[in-house]
Amino acid sequence: MPVWQWLLDAAGLLLLLVLLYGAALIVRRRVLSRHGGTFELSHRVRSERAGRGWVLGLGRYSGETLEWFRIFSLSPRPKRTWERERLAYDGRREPEAPEQMSLYPEHLVISCQTREGEVELAMSPASLTGFQAWLEARPPGTDWTRG
Incomplete structure (x- = not known):
């Protein structure tokens, strides 16, 4: 041949x-x-260098947790999960110049605090509204004074 x-x-x-x-x-x-609506959600896995370390992915709410899946992975399991009661919203900002090339168009960067430290996520303004509503919709009997 x-x-x-x-x-x-x-x-x-x-x-x-x-x-x-x-x-x-x-x-x-x-x-x-x-198993629930997904939305575009990027996660900053490394923050040593400014504007670097972003990984594109999908977010999904599953009961009391927010699950994050890498976009180009074939794994059916989430790569990261965050529990609602351990996640505190700190604020949002526009992506900086180097980040604009790494993220989906028109996404906002949000920062959250967990017991492990700061978590940076990027999502659309509409997804941010849903995220804030999900954080505030804690079940009855929740201690709102806990951080």
């Missing part, structure tokens, strides 16, 4: 793998959306 046929077969196989990966990402997002 000539070399060009081997190369053509390899290119065809590579294209098939890329298409299967894309289809798997679509199916995963649909499965995640079935």
Whole structure:
């Protein structure tokens, strides 16, 4: 068999793998959306350098937790979760110049405090309204004075 046929077969196989990966990402997002609406949510995993460390993802509310899934992962499990009672909203800001290239368009950067430290998330203004409502909608009997 000539070399060009081997190369053509390899290119065809590579294209098939890329298409299967894309289809798997679509199916995963649909499965995640079935158990509650998802929204675009980026998380800053490293904050050593200004404007760096952002990872695109999806957010989903699941009872008392906010789950975060990486956008290009095939894992059905969330990469991070935050409990509602341990999450305190600190404020929002516009993305800085280097961050604008890393985040979805028109997203706002919000900072929250947890017992482990500061968490930075980025979401659309509409998602931020839902996030604030979710934080304030604690169940009856909640001690509002706890941080």
